[in-house]
Structures are given as structure tokens and as C-alpha cells.
Amino acid sequence: TVARSRLGGDETFVVHVGDGVVRVDYGVDKHGAGASRVVVRRRAAGPEPRLGRAAAVDAAGRERQAEAPKSFLAKYWYYIVPLVLILLLGGEEPKEGGGAQR
Numbered sequence: 001t002v003a004r005s006r007l008g009g010d011e012t013f014v015v016h017v018g019d020g021v022v023r024v025d026y027g028v029d030k031h032g033a034g035a036s037r038v039v040v041r042r043r044a045a046g047p048e049p050r051l052g053r054a055a056a057v058d059a060a061g062r063e064r065q066a067e068a069p070k071s072f073l074a075k076y077w078y079y080i081v082p083l084v085l086i087l088l089l090g091g092e093e094p095k096e097g098g099g100a101q102r
Contacts, residue, residue, distance in 0.1 A: 011036040018043035 010029040016022045017040060056064045073080070 013038045015040045016043065017041065 012025075012027045012029070013036070014025040014027070015038065016025070022043060058064050
């Protein structure tokens with residue numbers, strides 16, 4: 001739509017549209033013929049990144065090889081060994097005399 005500007009120059013309204021109205025810009029060109037115009041701009045999609053697995057590198061910059069998964073005992077041996085030692089060595093000595101007291 002073109003209409004005459006009251007400011008004596010070209011008026012431009014730029015409506016930036018994405019998922020609704022994102023922004024509205026307004027500008028005046030003093031050297032124009034006095035027309036107003038509305039420009040609708042859609043938000044352009046930028047380049048999509050290629051997502052992949054992050055590369056693990058060592059201090060020298062070489063890519064590290066993936067480690068093989070560890071077994072249950074290899075992961076938790078430091079919990080299992082003290083527990084077994086406590087169970088084996090921590091028992092109470094049986095009382096002499098054996099039977100129940102009344």
C-alpha cells in the first residue's frame with residue numbers, strides 16, 4: 001500500500017515475521033517522494049550444523065580410541081572387597097557354655 005507521508009520523505013515499515021511478529025522497524029528517507037510502504041520479511045533459516053559424536057583427543061591432539069566396557073567386578077571391586085572382609089572378619093565369637101539361659 002502506498003500513501004503520502006506527512007514527514008516529507010519516504011516512510012518504510014519493515015515487519016519481521018517468524019513464529020509471530022518478531023520485530024517492527026521504521027525508517028524515513030528525507031530525500032524520497034513522500035510515499036509510505038510496508039515490507040514484510042520472513043525470518044530466513046540459517047545453515048543447520050552437522051551434529052555428530054564429539055571427538056575425544058589426547059594432549060598431543062590425536063584421537064583417542066574408545067575404551068571397551070568394563071565388567072561389573074572391574075567397576076565395583078573397591079566396594080566388594082571391603083564388604084567381604086567385614087563379613088568374614090567382623091563376626092562375633094560364640095559364647096562358651098552353649099545353650100540358652102533361663
